[in-house]
Amino acid sequence: MTAQPAPARRITRQREAVRDALAASDEFVSAQSLHQSLRAEGSSVGLATVYRALAALAEDGEADALQSGGEVLYRACTPSHHHHLICRRCGRTVELEAAAVERWAGQVAAEHGFVEPEHVVDIFGLCAECAARR
Amino acid sequence: MTAQPAPARRITRQREAVRDALAASDEFVSAQSLHQSLRAEGSSVGLATVYRALAALAEDGEADALQSGGEVLYRACTPSHHHHLICRRCGRTVELEAAAVERWAGQVAAEHGFVEPEHVVDIFGLCAECAARR
DNA sequence: GCGGAAATTGACAATCGTTCTCATCCGCGC
DNA sequence: GCGCGGATGAGAACGATTGTCAATTTCCGC
DSSP states (O other), X not given: OOOOOOOOOOOOHHHHHXXXXXXXOSBOEEHHHHHHHHHHTTOOOOHHHHHHHHHHHHHTXXXXXXXXXTEEEEEEOOSSOOEEEEETTTOBEEEEOOXXXXXXXXXXXXXXXXXXXXXXXXXXXXXXXXHHOO | OOOOOOOOOOOOHHHHHHHHHHHXXXXXXXXXXXXXXXXXXXXXXXXXXXXXXXXXXXXXXXXXXXXXXXXXXXEEOOSSOOEEEXXXXXXXXXEEOOHXXXXXXXXXXXXXXXXXXXXXXXXXEEOHHHHHOO
Protein backbone atom coordinates (compact mmCIF):
# COMPACT_ATOMS: atom_id res chain seq x y z
CA MET A 1 0.00 0.00 0.00
CA THR A 2 0.96 3.60 -0.29
CA ALA A 3 -0.52 4.18 3.15
CA GLN A 4 1.62 6.25 5.47
CA PRO A 5 2.77 4.83 8.83
CA ALA A 6 -0.60 5.87 10.20
CA PRO A 7 0.09 8.80 12.58
CA ALA A 8 -2.11 7.24 15.24
CA ARG A 9 -4.55 10.02 16.07
CA ARG A 10 -5.26 10.74 19.72
CA ILE A 11 -8.23 12.24 21.46
CA THR A 12 -7.39 15.38 23.36
CA ARG A 13 -9.34 18.14 25.02
CA GLN A 14 -8.16 20.62 22.37
CA ARG A 15 -9.15 18.53 19.39
CA GLU A 16 -12.59 17.91 20.86
CA ALA A 17 -12.97 21.61 21.51
CA VAL A 18 -12.14 22.41 17.90
CA ARG A 19 -14.46 19.73 16.59
CA ASP A 20 -17.29 21.03 18.76
CA ALA A 21 -16.72 24.64 17.85
CA LEU A 22 -16.74 23.72 14.19
CA ALA A 23 -19.92 21.69 14.54
CA ALA A 24 -21.56 24.61 16.34
CA SER A 25 -21.27 26.80 13.28
CA ASP A 26 -23.23 26.09 10.15
CA GLU A 27 -21.13 28.31 7.99
CA PHE A 28 -17.53 28.31 6.83
CA VAL A 29 -15.12 29.77 9.35
CA SER A 30 -11.43 30.51 9.32
CA ALA A 31 -8.90 28.96 11.66
CA GLN A 32 -8.23 32.42 13.07
CA SER A 33 -11.82 33.21 13.92
CA LEU A 34 -12.39 29.73 15.31
CA HIS A 35 -9.39 30.26 17.55
CA GLN A 36 -10.81 33.54 18.79
CA SER A 37 -14.18 31.97 19.47
CA LEU A 38 -12.55 29.26 21.55
CA ARG A 39 -10.51 31.78 23.47
CA ALA A 40 -13.57 33.95 24.01
CA GLU A 41 -15.46 31.13 25.68
CA GLY A 42 -12.59 30.28 27.95
CA SER A 43 -11.00 27.33 26.18
CA SER A 44 -7.29 27.78 26.22
CA VAL A 45 -6.12 26.47 22.87
CA GLY A 46 -3.06 27.48 20.93
CA LEU A 47 -3.46 28.87 17.43
CA ALA A 48 -1.08 26.32 15.99
CA THR A 49 -3.15 23.58 17.56
CA VAL A 50 -6.32 24.90 15.95
CA TYR A 51 -4.60 24.80 12.59
CA ARG A 52 -3.40 21.26 13.18
CA ALA A 53 -6.78 20.09 14.42
CA LEU A 54 -8.60 21.58 11.44
CA ALA A 55 -6.14 20.07 9.00
CA ALA A 56 -6.63 16.71 10.68
CA LEU A 57 -10.42 16.98 10.51
CA ALA A 58 -10.26 17.91 6.85
CA GLU A 59 -7.95 15.02 6.16
CA ASP A 60 -10.26 12.60 7.92
CA GLY A 61 -13.19 13.83 5.88
CA GLU A 62 -14.97 15.33 8.86
CA ALA A 63 -14.67 18.84 7.53
CA ASP A 64 -14.70 20.62 4.18
CA ALA A 65 -12.10 23.20 3.37
CA LEU A 66 -12.20 25.93 0.79
CA GLN A 67 -9.99 28.86 0.02
CA SER A 68 -11.52 32.28 0.01
CA GLY A 69 -9.94 35.67 0.13
CA GLY A 70 -6.47 34.39 0.84
CA GLU A 71 -7.46 32.26 3.79
CA VAL A 72 -8.74 28.73 4.24
CA LEU A 73 -12.25 28.27 5.60
CA TYR A 74 -13.52 25.11 7.27
CA ARG A 75 -16.94 23.68 7.96
CA ALA A 76 -18.16 20.46 9.52
CA CYS A 77 -19.72 18.28 6.85
CA THR A 78 -21.47 15.04 6.13
CA PRO A 79 -19.13 12.18 5.30
CA SER A 80 -20.44 11.59 1.80
CA HIS A 81 -19.15 13.45 -1.22
CA HIS A 82 -20.98 16.68 -1.92
CA HIS A 83 -20.70 20.26 -3.10
CA HIS A 84 -21.76 23.62 -1.75
CA LEU A 85 -24.02 26.54 -2.41
CA ILE A 86 -22.65 29.42 -0.39
CA CYS A 87 -23.97 32.90 0.31
CA ARG A 88 -21.10 35.24 -0.39
CA ARG A 89 -22.55 37.76 2.03
CA CYS A 90 -23.54 35.90 5.19
CA GLY A 91 -21.78 32.60 4.57
CA ARG A 92 -24.91 30.47 4.89
CA THR A 93 -24.21 27.17 3.21
CA VAL A 94 -26.30 24.45 1.62
CA GLU A 95 -24.80 21.05 0.87
CA LEU A 96 -25.59 19.73 -2.57
CA GLU A 97 -25.75 16.29 -4.10
CA ALA A 98 -25.03 16.25 -7.79
CA ALA A 99 -24.67 12.84 -9.29
CA ALA A 100 -24.98 14.31 -12.77
CA VAL A 101 -22.03 16.58 -12.21
CA GLU A 102 -19.95 13.75 -10.81
CA ARG A 103 -20.67 11.74 -13.91
CA TRP A 104 -19.88 14.65 -16.19
CA ALA A 105 -16.57 15.33 -14.47
CA GLY A 106 -15.43 11.74 -14.67
CA GLN A 107 -16.46 11.48 -18.27
CA VAL A 108 -14.79 14.70 -19.40
CA ALA A 109 -11.58 13.73 -17.61
CA ALA A 110 -11.58 10.32 -19.29
CA GLU A 111 -12.18 11.85 -22.71
CA HIS A 112 -8.97 13.81 -22.35
CA GLY A 113 -7.01 10.88 -21.01
CA PHE A 114 -6.92 12.14 -17.44
CA VAL A 115 -7.05 9.68 -14.58
CA GLU A 116 -7.73 9.98 -10.87
CA PRO A 117 -10.08 12.92 -11.36
CA GLU A 118 -11.00 15.09 -8.41
CA HIS A 119 -13.15 18.11 -8.79
CA VAL A 120 -14.00 21.36 -7.14
CA VAL A 121 -17.57 22.49 -7.64
CA ASP A 122 -18.94 25.30 -5.57
CA ILE A 123 -21.63 27.84 -6.26
CA PHE A 124 -21.55 31.29 -4.70
CA GLY A 125 -24.47 33.64 -4.65
CA LEU A 126 -26.65 35.81 -2.46
CA CYS A 127 -29.16 33.96 -0.33
CA ALA A 128 -32.77 35.14 -0.34
CA GLU A 129 -32.39 37.04 2.93
CA CYS A 130 -29.27 38.89 1.96
CA ALA A 131 -30.74 39.69 -1.44
CA ALA A 132 -33.86 41.14 0.18
CA ARG A 133 -31.80 43.22 2.54
CA ARG A 134 -30.82 45.49 -0.32
CA MET B 1 -24.34 53.46 -11.12
CA THR B 2 -22.06 51.93 -8.60
CA ALA B 3 -19.33 52.02 -11.21
CA GLN B 4 -16.00 53.24 -9.99
CA PRO B 5 -14.38 56.32 -11.57
CA ALA B 6 -12.91 53.98 -14.19
CA PRO B 7 -9.14 54.04 -13.57
CA ALA B 8 -8.41 54.45 -17.28
CA ARG B 9 -5.98 51.62 -18.08
CA ARG B 10 -2.79 52.48 -19.92
CA ILE B 11 -0.50 50.46 -22.12
CA THR B 12 3.02 50.15 -20.80
CA ARG B 13 6.06 48.09 -21.63
CA GLN B 14 5.72 46.18 -18.37
CA ARG B 15 2.07 45.27 -18.80
CA GLU B 16 2.72 44.05 -22.33
CA ALA B 17 5.66 41.99 -21.08
CA VAL B 18 3.45 40.35 -18.47
CA ARG B 19 0.68 39.72 -20.96
CA ASP B 20 3.14 38.14 -23.42
CA ALA B 21 4.83 36.03 -20.80
CA LEU B 22 1.47 34.76 -19.66
CA ALA B 23 0.37 33.98 -23.21
CA ALA B 24 3.62 32.12 -23.81
CA SER B 25 2.75 29.58 -21.15
CA ASP B 26 -0.12 27.18 -21.62
CA GLU B 27 -0.27 26.24 -17.99
CA PHE B 28 -1.10 28.04 -14.78
CA VAL B 29 1.79 30.02 -13.34
CA SER B 30 2.28 32.00 -10.16
CA ALA B 31 3.06 35.69 -10.05
CA GLN B 32 6.38 34.85 -8.47
CA SER B 33 7.53 32.45 -11.17
CA LEU B 34 6.29 34.74 -13.92
CA HIS B 35 8.35 37.50 -12.38
CA GLN B 36 11.42 35.30 -12.36
CA SER B 37 10.87 34.30 -15.98
CA LEU B 38 10.69 37.93 -17.00
CA ARG B 39 13.81 38.76 -15.05
CA ALA B 40 15.61 35.76 -16.55
CA GLU B 41 14.99 36.95 -20.08
CA GLY B 42 16.17 40.44 -19.37
CA SER B 43 12.93 42.32 -18.84
CA SER B 44 13.29 44.51 -15.82
CA VAL B 45 9.93 44.42 -14.13
CA GLY B 46 9.17 44.89 -10.47
CA LEU B 47 7.44 42.14 -8.55
CA ALA B 48 4.69 44.45 -7.37
CA THR B 49 4.07 45.43 -10.97
CA VAL B 50 3.67 41.81 -12.01
CA TYR B 51 1.08 41.36 -9.28
CA ARG B 52 -0.77 44.47 -10.38
CA ALA B 53 -0.64 43.51 -14.04
CA LEU B 54 -1.93 40.02 -13.38
CA ALA B 55 -4.73 41.31 -11.19
CA ALA B 56 -5.69 43.74 -13.97
CA LEU B 57 -5.68 41.00 -16.60
CA ALA B 58 -7.82 38.78 -14.43
CA GLU B 59 -10.21 41.63 -13.79
CA ASP B 60 -10.50 42.34 -17.51
CA GLY B 61 -11.27 38.72 -18.22
CA GLU B 62 -8.05 38.14 -20.11
CA ALA B 63 -6.75 35.68 -17.57
CA ASP B 64 -8.10 33.02 -15.26
CA ALA B 65 -7.00 32.84 -11.68
CA LEU B 66 -7.16 29.94 -9.29
CA GLN B 67 -5.78 29.34 -5.83
CA SER B 68 -3.55 26.37 -5.31
CA GLY B 69 -1.19 25.53 -2.51
CA GLY B 70 -1.44 28.90 -0.83
CA GLU B 71 -0.64 30.92 -3.93
CA VAL B 72 -2.66 32.30 -6.81
CA LEU B 73 -2.00 30.93 -10.27
CA TYR B 74 -2.83 32.72 -13.50
CA ARG B 75 -3.27 31.63 -17.08
CA ALA B 76 -4.20 33.44 -20.28
CA CYS B 77 -7.67 32.37 -21.36
CA THR B 78 -10.35 32.73 -23.96
CA PRO B 79 -12.83 35.50 -23.26
CA SER B 80 -15.89 33.27 -23.02
CA HIS B 81 -16.95 31.57 -19.81
CA HIS B 82 -15.36 28.19 -19.31
CA HIS B 83 -13.92 25.73 -16.83
CA HIS B 84 -10.71 23.76 -16.55
CA LEU B 85 -9.31 20.28 -16.56
CA ILE B 86 -5.89 20.51 -14.97
CA CYS B 87 -3.09 18.00 -14.55
CA ARG B 88 -2.07 18.16 -10.92
CA ARG B 89 1.38 16.95 -11.83
CA CYS B 90 2.54 18.94 -14.86
CA GLY B 91 -0.06 21.68 -14.91
CA ARG B 92 -1.22 21.02 -18.44
CA THR B 93 -4.67 22.55 -18.82
CA VAL B 94 -7.66 21.96 -21.04
CA GLU B 95 -10.44 24.52 -21.25
CA LEU B 96 -13.93 23.09 -21.01
CA GLU B 97 -17.32 24.20 -22.15
CA ALA B 98 -20.16 22.89 -20.06
CA ALA B 99 -23.52 24.34 -20.82
CA ALA B 100 -25.19 21.57 -18.82
CA VAL B 101 -23.26 22.47 -15.71
CA GLU B 102 -24.03 26.15 -16.14
CA ARG B 103 -27.70 25.31 -16.33
CA TRP B 104 -27.49 23.03 -13.32
CA ALA B 105 -25.73 25.67 -11.23
CA GLY B 106 -28.23 28.36 -12.08
CA GLN B 107 -31.15 26.06 -11.40
CA VAL B 108 -29.88 24.78 -8.07
CA ALA B 109 -29.13 28.29 -6.91
CA ALA B 110 -32.63 29.43 -7.85
CA GLU B 111 -34.22 26.49 -6.06
CA HIS B 112 -32.65 27.62 -2.83
CA GLY B 113 -33.52 31.25 -3.37
CA PHE B 114 -30.02 32.34 -4.22
CA VAL B 115 -29.45 35.08 -6.76
CA GLU B 116 -26.46 36.28 -8.73
CA PRO B 117 -24.92 32.82 -8.86
CA GLU B 118 -21.28 32.42 -9.76
CA HIS B 119 -19.60 29.07 -9.71
CA VAL B 120 -16.22 27.48 -9.50
CA VAL B 121 -15.89 24.26 -11.42
CA ASP B 122 -12.48 22.76 -11.97
CA ILE B 123 -11.35 19.19 -12.43
CA PHE B 124 -7.91 18.05 -11.35
CA GLY B 125 -6.36 14.79 -12.42
CA LEU B 126 -3.29 13.21 -13.95
CA CYS B 127 -2.94 13.66 -17.70
CA ALA B 128 -2.20 10.63 -19.85
CA GLU B 129 1.51 11.39 -20.03
CA CYS B 130 2.01 11.90 -16.34
CA ALA B 131 -0.04 8.81 -15.59
CA ALA B 132 2.09 6.72 -17.96
CA ARG B 133 5.27 8.03 -16.40
CA ARG B 134 4.65 5.94 -13.30
C1' DG C 1 5.80 68.40 -31.28
C1' DC C 2 4.90 69.99 -26.34
C1' DG C 3 3.14 70.38 -21.70
C1' DG C 4 1.08 68.63 -18.03
C1' DA C 5 -2.29 65.89 -15.39
C1' DA C 6 -2.83 61.35 -14.00
C1' DA C 7 -1.72 56.64 -14.19
C1' DT C 8 2.25 53.56 -13.48
C1' DT C 9 6.38 51.88 -11.79
C1' DG C 10 9.79 49.92 -8.52
C1' DA C 11 12.33 49.19 -4.29
C1' DC C 12 11.21 48.24 0.17
C1' DA C 13 8.52 47.96 4.26
C1' DA C 14 4.56 46.13 6.22
C1' DT C 15 0.70 42.61 6.58
C1' DC C 16 -1.17 38.50 7.37
C1' DG C 17 -2.25 33.69 7.23
C1' DT C 18 0.07 29.61 8.02
C1' DT C 19 3.90 26.53 9.32
C1' DC C 20 8.00 25.33 11.99
C1' DT C 21 10.72 24.64 16.28
C1' DC C 22 11.38 22.60 20.42
C1' DA C 23 10.79 21.88 25.21
C1' DT C 24 7.08 20.28 27.92
C1' DC C 25 2.83 17.70 28.45
C1' DC C 26 -0.31 13.89 28.34
C1' DG C 27 -3.18 9.92 26.11
C1' DC C 28 -3.12 5.26 26.01
C1' DG C 29 -1.54 0.51 25.83
C1' DC C 30 0.89 -2.53 29.00
C1' DG D 1 1.53 3.24 37.63
C1' DC D 2 5.15 3.40 33.66
C1' DG D 3 6.81 4.82 29.48
C1' DC D 4 6.69 5.78 24.53
C1' DG D 5 5.50 8.72 21.11
C1' DG D 6 2.05 11.78 19.57
C1' DA D 7 0.20 16.46 20.97
C1' DT D 8 0.53 21.10 22.64
C1' DG D 9 1.78 26.02 22.86
C1' DA D 10 4.53 30.28 22.59
C1' DG D 11 6.94 32.55 19.57
C1' DA D 12 9.95 32.75 15.67
C1' DA D 13 10.14 31.99 10.89
C1' DC D 14 8.16 32.03 6.32
C1' DG D 15 6.26 33.21 2.05
C1' DA D 16 2.83 35.34 -0.73
C1' DT D 17 0.72 39.55 -1.33
C1' DT D 18 -0.23 44.48 -0.67
C1' DG D 19 0.81 49.25 0.73
C1' DT D 20 3.89 53.41 0.38
C1' DC D 21 5.66 57.13 -2.09
C1' DA D 22 8.85 59.56 -4.95
C1' DA D 23 10.33 59.28 -9.69
C1' DT D 24 8.89 58.04 -14.32
C1' DT D 25 6.01 57.42 -18.34
C1' DT D 26 1.78 57.55 -21.06
C1' DC D 27 -1.52 59.96 -23.51
C1' DC D 28 -4.56 63.95 -24.03
C1' DG D 29 -5.35 68.28 -26.12
C1' DC D 30 -3.31 72.13 -28.21
